[in-house]
Amino acid sequence: MKFCERPFNSIYLPPSGEVWPCAWMHFVMGSLNDQDLDEIWNSDAAKAARETILDGSFAFCRKTSCQFIERGTLPDLSEEEIKERAVAAESPELITVANDKICNIACTTCRTSLFCPEEGYREKLDVMLERLLPVLNRAKHVDLNGYGEFLANPSFVKLLERLRPEREDFQITFETNGILFDEEHWAKFSHLQDYYLNVVVTINSLRRETYQYLTGGFDKLEQALNNLKFLSRLRRENKINWLMVTMVVQDSNFWEIPEYVRTFAHSEDYEADQIILKPVYNWYGMKHDTYWFKNILNPLHPYHKAYLRILEDDCWKEPKVLNWGCHNIREARLHPLSHEQINNQLLLKIYENDKGMSPEDYLGAAVKRVCGSRIGVYGEDEFSQAMLRLLQKTDVELAFRLTRFKDEEGEIPTISLQNLRPEMADAILMLDSYDQAHWTDNLRNRKFQGPIVNLEELLNEDKENKQ
Numbered sequence: 372m373k374f375c376e377r378p379f380n381s382i383y384l385p386p387s388g389e390v391w392p393c394a395w396m397h398f399v400m401g402s403l404n405d406q407d408l409d410e411i412w413n414s415d416a417a418k419a420a421r422e423t424i425l426d427g428s429f430a431f432c433r434k435t436s437c438q439f440i441e442r443g444t445l446p447d448l449s450e451e452e453i454k455e456r457a458v459a460a461e462s463p464e465l466i467t468v469a470n471d472k473i474c475n476i477a478c479t480t481c482r483t484s485l486f487c488p489e490e491g492y493r494e495k496l497d498v499m500l501e502r503l504l505p506v507l508n509r510a511k512h513v514d515l516n517g518y519g520e521f522l523a524n525p526s527f528v529k530l531l532e533r534l535r536p537e538r539e540d541f542q543i544t545f546e547t548n549g550i551l552f553d554e555e556h557w558a559k560f561s562h563l564q565d566y567y568l569n570v571v572v573t574i575n576s577l578r579r580e581t582y583q584y585l586t587g588g589f590d591k592l593e594q595a596l597n598n599l600k601f602l603s604r605l606r607r608e609n610k611i612n613w614l615m616v617t618m619v620v621q622d623s624n625f626w627e628i629p630e631y632v633r634t635f636a637h638s639e640d641y642e643a644d645q646i647i648l649k650p651v652y653n654w655y656g657m658k659h660d661t662y663w664f665k666n667i668l669n670p671l672h673p674y675h676k677a678y679l680r681i682l683e684d685d686c687w688k689e690p691k692v693l694n695w696g697c698h699n700i701r702e703a704r705l706h707p708l709s710h711e712q713i714n715n716q717l718l719l720k721i722y723e724n725d726k727g728m729s730p731e732d733y734l735g736a737a738v739k740r741v742c743g744s745r746i747g748v749y750g751e752d753e754f755s756q757a758m759l760r761l762l763q764k765t766d767v768e769l770a771f772r773l774t775r776f777k778d779e780e781g782e783i784p785t786i787s788l789q790n791l792r793p794e795m796a797d798a799i800l801m802l803d804s805y806d807q808a809h810w811t812d813n814l815r816n817r818k819f820q821g822p823i824v825n826l827e828e829l830l831n832e833d834k835e836n837k838q
């Protein structure tokens with residue numbers, strides 16, 4: 372059976388203050404805003420997260436984006452071996468700090484504008500970092516900052532100045548865009564060279580215009596490359612132990628992959644130990660259409676055929692390349708606008724229905740016929756909001772709105788996938804069906820057995836006649 376040890380030895384700290392088992396397993400074990408880490412690490416929620424590995428469901432693991440699932444490197448273990456390894460560490464050994472959004476650029480895969488901290492943001496973060504310091508000192512491996520740029524926030528430099536790891540085999544990984552990783556900054560935390568240091572520099576293009584476009588307008592390629600020269604020198608002098616460069620592969624840079632690999636594998640100036648090529652992932656917040664244009668792994672993307680030709684290039688055989696799923700072609704998906712057309716047709720069907728009923732009576736009757744009288748709904752876009760308002764006028768019981776994370780009270784409570792219990796609703800109605808396959812997969816993993824239908828299916832005459 373497949374096994375992953377992350378929930379047993381690691382934590383990921385996103386900006387919300389929540390604690391997850393890893394960056395790709397969206398399961399809230401607790402919150403540092405009102406709990407201490409020991410309590411979270413030993414909580415029932417942490418045990419529940421581990422259970423999803425032990426029962427083989429990997430129910431909250433993002434199958435696209437987890438590097439072990441994408442690359443097929445999860446070990447296949449016997450029951451005995453799993454028993455031996457499935458023991459939670461006394462406290463987390465690998466800590467990925469990703470709790471700060473401050474960054475000096477605005478990569479289009481990460482955000483839509485430069486993050487401007489609101490009043491009190493920095494103070495709150497400082498309190499959290501202060502509480503984290505002893506935990507980081509005890510860890511075996513710290514990774515930072517997995518969200519913003521650690522060198523753009525002096526709090527992280529101060530944290531590093533005060534970091535005093537207790538373990539001799541301590542490792543630290545710096546994730547950076549390289550723009551500020553110069554001699555002056557390095558001097559502030561170079562005492563850490565006594566430990567094992569990894570540096571990962573994200574540079575998404577070697578062409579000035581593309582780099583500028585992908586970083587949200589920042590003309591900083593030269594600066595980043597100069598610092599990469601400096602890092603390469605530190606690597607040769609063994610002051611850092613492993614130097615990686617990363618490209619997030621997408622529509623505007625995939626053409627450069629062979630040149631990118633040649634540059635970083637063999638150049639005297641910029642030689643790296645590893646070149647990570649990872650396809651763009653739809654992290655939360657990226658709009659459907661933005662992602663669609665970036666995702667050249669979609670067979671329906673206009674550049675997909677050109678991308679397939681790049682995938683045949685010999686550069687992928689370079690031993691330094693770590694291919695993070697670039698050859699895993701994704702599901703064929705039409706542009707999201709096609710859903711707008713469907714939505715328009717659905718609106719017409721509801722509002723000009725051939726039964727002469729009011730829209731709410733027509734919709735309510737269809738829901739009760741196909742789904743039952745107590746439903747959960749999913750949908751966050753404007754169309755979903757409009758449908759939800761209409762549903763509220765019917766006599767269908769709206770038990771909850773399904774969300775990725777937050778559970779909140781309200782006229783219609785929101786329930787996160789993690790806290791969903793199968794008996795909470797007779798059926799789930801997908802008001803926004805764009806990600807239906809993904810949600811269906813997740814809901815079945817949560818043992819939800821009832822129908823999961825979208826509006827198109829609901830209003831389908833054939834379906835109606837079959838009932």
Ligand code: SF4
Binds near residue numbers: 376437439440
């Ligand atoms: S998402 Fe991947 S790394 Fe994280 S727990 Fe699941 S299998 Fe492990």
